[in-house]
Amino acid sequence: MKTKKKTSKAEGCSKHTLSSIKKLGIELLSSTTHINNLPVLISIINDPSSPPHFVLESLLSLQSFFTPLLPKIPSSSSSSKKSPARDSDANVIYFTWLRSKFDQLAQSLIDLSVSDTCQLDLREVVLDTIMEFVKVGNGGNFHSLIYHKFLRAMVDSTSGIDVLLDLLRSKYFKYIDVRYFTYISLEKLGQNLEKMKVSVYNIHRLLSCIPIPEGLEKTPAEFEMWNGSGIFNKDVDNEKHAEVLKAKNKKQNQDDGDKKSFTSDNVPATTYVAKKIKLKFTKVWMCFLSLPLPLDVYKEVLVTLHQDVIPYLSNPILLCDFLTRSYDIGGVISVMALSSLYILITQHGLEYPNFYEKLYVLLEPSIFMAKHRGKFFQLLDSCLKSPLLPAYLAAAFAKKLSRLSLSVPPSGGLIIVALIHNLLRRHPSINCLVHREDVTVTVHDDSVHDDSSERNEEVSDHVKASSASKDMSSIKSGLDHFNDEEMDPKKTNSMRSSLWEIDTLRHHYCRPVSRFVLSLENDLTVRAKTAEVAIKDFSSGSYATIFDDEIRRRVKQVPLAFYKTTPNSLFSESDFGGWTFNLKDDNMNDDKESDHIPAKRQRMEGA
Structure with missing residues (x-):
């Protein structure tokens, strides 16, 4: 029995030719008496063994048949609610049957669009047909159900969807209503993650492909719709619509060159449209960030969040929980989250009490080799720019950077010198760290004072006493009180230390480092004599950049090895x-x- 069924199916597939398929399409378009050709053409598309040119010919005929009828065909939900008395009407039965065949065709096209066997040219035609059905498939309105099924198939697809993403980006994501329903569908998919087993990777790729117009948050603009009837009319109440019309009447007295705020009498102000889009954009991103993101997706999101997401959110402060959790993780994740968290703190009033403590912990030798170190050091310099920064905190960062200069590559040494120079210039209260030649402490005196002025007087008294007395049994000289392993800047004893590590950079093996230290030896007590160093000029430095700068540098004198006689040994x-x-x-x-x-x-x- 199984063999007979396979044979009959093969015979059914092989009985069609390209000419016969064209004839079926022509008959279907010419008269309703050949309506039975409709399921035959749909079966050709459903058959995985059908050649691509057979599928293409059937698809063109079906698209030409359904497109003019879609505004007349009732939607699936409305047809199911008809009363039994109306079901006896032959016309209603006919259109209900057409609706079922249309839904079957739409599902077949969605499955075909994400299939591995679908060729590139055929995939583009299938996508165009799906979007044409979406345009007017709901009684002439935007068919959000078909579009949602299509996006769900893309998200669930395990094969490559790069072609579909490129086509959507280039052709359809420029329409505001397509973006609007994309946000709605992706939010629903994210909420049903456990039930539908959607791919977080595909959701992130879809969100990344949707372009964000720069004028969305600034000035009103004329939005282009994929469906001409619009999607925002039903969201405007009578009062809002009256305000729109009133504002439009005022606009009529202006010059023709002024930009209009309305597209027609029935279309609301573009500012209202922008507000609705930003609301959906916010909801879909908050839903996506609540998902269990893989590590690589997590990093990609943190890298682009500050420039691709935060400026377009209706309320950016909603990201505070996500960013604070990311900042508390530590390591490279904290470095990536710093950009967005800094924007929330400086521009949106976010209060984060332990911000500088977490930032201090990030100062490790590995940060000078990180991929995103350039942006990190620029943000670090900006975070330490405030004149209200406590002296102990500025001293702790300066001393920590100074200690790191002993173990970082030469490019890191350049960044450290620039950062410390800016800190000393902005915070004169820590200039005592620069020239403290003989830091001494009495062995029997275990008291520690917080007041820097009293401590400086005590140190000077100890220095005078040590110079006057030759008995050094009770005095220890050259002791650095800075605790490098302490994570709390308050407990590092940085104000009792000195920046002796920077003095060692004068004799650094890398000539650009020592040369840069000597160039910054100015009197930092008077700000008029000095200027801040641009960190961005050094933040992305590496061995390659230092080498390139050195080979481009003009050298007047070059050291030479000259021997009067030929040497006969390696060492003398x-x-x-x-x-x-x-x-x-x-x-x-x-x-x-x-x-x-x-x-x-x-x-x-x-x-």
Whole structure:
């Protein structure tokens, strides 16, 4: 029985030819008496063994048949609510049957669009047909149900959807109503994640493909609709519509060159449209960020969140929980979250008490080799710019950076010198860290004072006492009180230390570092004599950038190695006192050579 069924199915597929399919389409379009050709053409599209040109020809005929009838065909929900008395009407039965066939065709096209076997050219035609049905498929209005099914198929697809994403971006995402329903559908898909097993990767790719017009949050603009009837009319009440008409009458007295705020009498102000779009945009992003994001998606979101999402949210402060959790994770995740969190703090009034403590913890040697270190150091410089910053906090950051200069690459040394220079210029209260030649502390005095002025007087008294007295048994000299392992800036004792590490950079092995330190040795107590250093000029530095700068630099004097006589040894005897580099007897050398020759011959013969 199974063999007979397979044979009959194969025979049914092979009985159609391209000419017969064209004839079926022509008959269907010419008269309703050939309406039975409709399920035949749909079966050709459903058949996975159908050649692509067969599917294309059937699709063109079906699209030409359904497009003019879609405004007359009732929707699936309205047809199911008809009373039994109306069901006896032949016309209603006919259109209900057409609706079922249309729904079947739409589902077939959606399955075909995400299929691995669908060719590139055919996939584009299928997408255009789906979007044409979406345009007027709901009694002449935007058919959001078909569009939602299409997006769900894309999200659930395990195969590549790059072609569909490119086509949607280039052709359809420029329409405001398409974007509007895309946000709604993706929000629903995100809410039903466990039931539908949607792919977070595909949702993120869809959100990333939707363009955000820059004028959406600034000035009203004429929005282009995919469906001409509009989608925002039903959201405007009578009072709002009266205000719209009143505002339009005022606009009529202006010059023709002024930009209009309304597209027609029945279309609301574009500011209202922008508000609705931003609301849906906010909801879909908040829903997406609540999903369990994979690590790679998490990083991509944090990198672009501050420039692609926050400016277009209706209320950016809603991201505070997501960003604070990301900032508390530590490591590279915290570095990526810093940009968005800084915007919320400086522009939207977010209060984050432990912000500087978390920022201090991020200062590790690995940050100087991170991928996004350039943006991080620029933000670090901006966060430490406020003149209201406490002295102990500015000193802690300066001392921590100074200590890191001993273990970072040369490019990191340039960044550290620039950051410390800006800190000393902005906060004169920590200039005591620059020139503290002999930091001493009494062994028996264990008290620690918070007042920096009293502490400076105590240190100066100790220095005078040590210089006057030759008995140094009770005094320890050269002790650095800074605790590098302490995570709390308040407990690091940075105000009792000095920036002695920067002095070591004067003799750095990399010439650009030592040269840069010498160039910044100015009197920082008077701001008029100095200027802040632009961190962005050094924040993305590396070995390659330093090398490129050095080879482009014009050098007037070049050190040369000149020998009056040809050297016969690698080192001279004067370089190593007490050592001699004399060769042994020539006989021993001859014996060694004779010992090696047979071994070489044996290896050659064995080979």
